[in-house]
Each structure stands twice: as structure tokens, then as C-alpha cells.
Amino acid sequence: MGLTIVVERTTAHKAKPAIDQLSFGKYFTDHMFIMDYDAGKGWHHPRIVPYQPILLDPAAKVFHYGQTVFEGMKAYRTPKGQILMFRPYKNLQRLNRSNARLSIPSLDEGLVMEALRQLIKVDEDWIPAEQGTSLYIRPFVIATQATLGVSPSEQYHFIIILSPVGSYYEEGINPVSIYVESEYVRAVTGGVGNAKTGGNYAAGLKAQQEATDKGYSQVLWLDGVHRKYIEEVGSMNVFFKVGDKVITPALNGSILDGVTRDSVIRLLKHWDIEVEERAISIDELVEAYRSGLLQEAFGTGTAAVISPIGELNWQGDKLTLNEGRTGPVAAKLYDFMTGIQRGAIEDPFGWVVEIK
């Protein structure tokens, strides 16, 4: 490697928001990490600097051709005062898989981990300790070359910003109502649905907005080919408890390989609950609901961890799950996952990494 991270500390610390004002991704810490890429030179000049606006040419490719990737991670303050991260290497591996899909040069995962460590330490006073809070970490890459030809950029910024957060949903762990989307499609096999890139999120905004207007929190996405297989819920992976089993869509190339998804599958198996990863049609779910077998549904993701679903609206039919309350599997997963993440429950998997 040989690259040394240069640290320039701020002289003007910002006021920290009150804990009950945090919400999600609204406040940012005093510092950020930034590193540049130039063709022929590679990634270079890694540095921690005061959080500040970035200056880009209006022709920068990120503004025109969406060549971006990002990750979402969290750091937690334990009751004993330690700082923990949850499976950070999984996120960094996925970051590089996203980079490959978007024709962005690969990042040195060891260097990025060291950048995370140093940045979090510099801003460690910003990590909230209250139950349900954490420091959200947003690494991202943007294409900065100022030319309009449609081709991979020859210049990039890799940036990490940090945001103290409360619960992703204002409802907290309370169940959300979900609209099953039949008009819009998020992604399709052969596309970029399994990469964490801006275009996937842009593609979902309109459906999200229309669902919100109808009184729903998120949409449940169906596949783009048959328009019947379950993909994701909002920007989370999704699980269903049907009878004694838990089922979740298989990684088919159009959904995200979620770190929380993988952890939930491993946890359920650890608890001897049968888990199936396979294609799940909306018809199968409706049938399971009618016969009383569909007991729970929940989304999984870094931001919300576990997000129980209280109602599914499928073409006007309202499917109420577990009487609209958080189900026992979702509750147990949420308690265990957040317990491990916050260091309150012993981690049997070696998932948590202490930041020293």
C-alpha cells in the first residue's frame, strides 16, 4: 500500500443535535474522508479533512451519467464505551462488487477500513449511545471527469461521511404498511439491481412517492420480467414467515446482497428455524395469507435493521399480518441483531469489530 492518510482537524466544531432530533442522515459530523483517482495514477491522496462542500465541474460525469456507488454501515457506542462496527468487511467487498459493475476502479479494502477507523476515531464524540441510535457511515464514489462522452470516467472521488442517526422510520420498530407495486419496476436481471448505485434508488422514487400519497410507507417490488416474483421492499431485502419456515427471495442478480439479509439467514439457522432462499410469487403469498399460513413479513437493511410489515396492499386487497403488530420472529431478530451490534448481547459469530 504505502498510502498514508493525512489528517487535517477542524478548528470550528459544530454543535451536536439533540438526540431526539437525529432522525436519519440529516446531521453530519465534523470531518470527512476523501481520496482521489486519476487514470494512470490510481487512487491517491487519502485524507481526513473538515466536513466541507466539494467543488465539481458542471460537466462532471456524476451529474450526467450516474456513475456512482455507495455503501451504508453503522458504528455503535456500547454501554461500556467501546465503539463497534458490524461486519464492515462484507460492506467493503460489496462496495468493490458495485465498483466492478459500474466500471469504477477497485478500492483497497484494507485502506478503506483504516480510513473508516481513523475517521470514526477523529469524530468519536459524535457517536450517540442511546438505545436505537448509532453513527451511520456513508462511503461513496462519484465520477468527476468533466467530459460528456458516455464512457467510464477517468477521475473519481471516494468519500466517507458520518451521520449520527436515530431510527430510520419515525415509527421506530412499529410495523409499516406496504403497497405492492404493479406498475413500476425497480430493476431487472442483467441490469444493476444487485449493485448499490444511485440509479436504482432514482428509479424507485416515483413509486415510493405514489405509495406515500396512498398512505403507505414503502413499496414491495415485483420482478421486471414476470411481474410476479417478490424482489425487495423499499430499499430493503424482505422475509416472510409462512408456517414454520422463513422464506426470502434468492439472490437472482436484480436484488441487493444485503449484509443484514445474510446475517438474518444465519441467525435463523442458528436458532434452528428453517430458511428458504428461492423465488416467491405474490400469488403464493396471497394464497398463504388466505390459508392462514402467512404469519409475518419484515424488511432487513442497515438503516432500519428489521422493519416489520403490518399490512400489504395487493391490487386493493389489504393483507393484515399478525394483526398489524410486530411478530415474534421480527422482534427476536431485532432484539438480537441490535443487541449484538450495540455490544449488549454476546456475538456468537465474530461479526462485530471493535474500532480502537
Place this chain on the structure above:
Amino acid sequence: MGLTIVVERTTAHKAKPAIDQLSFGKYFTDHMFIMDYDAGKGWHHPRIVPYQPILLDPAAKVFHYGQTVFEGMKAYRTPKGQILMFRPYKNLQRLNRSNARLSIPSLDEGLVMEALRQLIKVDEDWIPAEQGTSLYIRPFVIATQATLGVSPSEQYHFIIILSPVGSYYEEGINPVSIYVESEYVRAVTGGVGNAKTGGNYAAGLKAQQEATDKGYSQVLWLDGVHRKYIEEVGSMNVFFKVGDKVITPALNGSILDGVTRDSVIRLLKHWDIEVEERAISIDELVEAYRSGLLQEAFGTGTAAVISPIGELNWQGDKLTLNEGRTGPVAAKLYDFMTGIQRGAIEDPFGWVVEIK
């Protein structure tokens, strides 16, 4: 409207590039147009300022969730010294259709046209006059709100930049070789394929790169559902001459409603050449080729105008079209379209708009 465009002229004019150095989207003029949007306030503060970098918070939504749209237009210097634009209102209408799809607030098309007029006049010395050159115009919208929740931004910039350009392809009007893509998918019905948004272009980079590595200029995209119907070529619409007819994929929701595409259809009909807009499978094309009926293929778009295709590679089979040379229909269209655009041929359709 009531909004007045404020003009701040530069005091430091840039050196203009030599005509043979232009290429595409590499040099930018002395000024740019910018206007801001804030929720509750609407679009405001339209202004022409010296071309300059823009300053954005690293949490700006454009960097994370790809909420962007753009347009591509051209202005031409006629032999008599007039400045002409080609069907600009069609582009502005499409810009607003893209805005609607991406949950971006609508722009006042009259105000944008006035901004284009004033900006082009301020930088009119930058419009090259040589055959094959023009002033490329790039209007675009980016989401600037600095929060990480996945939802439509409450703040935007609308920007117009100008770039004197030569031919899009270094080959000029010479035919290009095209790789028919069977692994990657650009867009699918229900997605954002018919909006001019960054994510569609990001999704195409990897396939483009692999095609380039194999010695091809662009890819021919197949649909994401059946993986057999023709969609677009690179970032252009595509036409085929089969027997006495010209055929092009119908607007199915996943391809762009190209202004050049529409103009070509109207021109062909004007010349009494039969045009069909419908689903076209790759199998149909291969069959037409084998029976000697597939005479020409060409892409259409603002940047390249008409781009003849000399070869199609479909799963290793090389289909050579018109002996690899520009076909008569493509040549006639190119000459007529660029002739109208440059004011060298009288415009029978009322398409050109003089900028005064």
C-alpha cells in the same frame, strides 16, 4: 413568468480550441446558466454566470440516489451567419417528462427557451461554423438537498452548459461495428428507460466497455423481459432497412423517445418510404439478413445525428451490412438532416428555430 435572467459576464475569456481538436463534450464555453429550486419557493434566481465549478454538500442526493435528468441539443452556425436550433421545444417537453418520472419539479419551458437563447447569444463566438461541427447544449437537473433519506430532493439546480463539438465518433459518418448484447440489460418496461436520466447511462457502461474490448463501438440492446427484442444502439435509437421498408422499435416505455428518431420517421414518410414502428426481434433481423433483405442499419441521436452500422455481431456471427459501407438511406438522411440543421437545405417542416 416574471422571472428575470440576471447576466454576469466573464472578464476572463478562455482560449478557444482548434476546430480539429474539438471531439465531443471536452471543451466548454465562457458562460453557463443556473437556476435553483427550493421546496415552498419553486424555481428561482435564474442567472447566466461565468462557467465555473459548483459547490455541493457531500450529502447532496445527486451523489447517492442518482436523482438527475438531462437533455442534449445543438445550435448550428449557418453559412449566412445565422444561429439555428433544431426542434428545441421537443427536447424541453421531454425534459419535463423525464422530470415527472424522476419526481423532479417541472420547469417552465418558456423560461428555459429564453435561457437557452440568452446563453447562446452571450457565447455565440463559440459556435463553430465548419461542416460537421456545432454547439452542443447540455441542460440538466441535479438533486442538491443534503440528506440521506431515500426520497425526492427538496432542492435542485437546473444548469445549462455549452460545448463546441466535432463529430461524436472519431470515425465521423463512417459505419461502426456493433456488438449485440445478450448478458446485460439497459432498461425494462416499468423502469426509467424512457427518461433521460443518469442511471440508464451508468447501467450501460460495463457492456459498452466489454464491447470496446472486443473491438466494437457500441452495443445493440435487447429487451429485458424476452431478451430478444431490439431496444436501442448505445445511447441512440436504431433503424433497419428490410426490403423496401424501414423498421424501428416502437416506443414501448423502455426506450427513449428520440427527437432525431421522430424526425427520421417523418422524413422517410415525406419521401414515401414506408416506416414501421413495432417490436423487432433479433431473430427476425438475422433471418432478414440470411435472405438478403437486411440492407442497412443505423442509429439516430442528437450527438451523432445518423450513425450507420457496418457490422452486427450476434453471438459470434458477424452480419456485414451494405458491405460495411454507409447505405443510401442513412447517407440521404444524414445529408438532409444536417443540411436542414445547418441551414444549407430549406426546412420543409418548420423544425429549425433561429436564435436572435
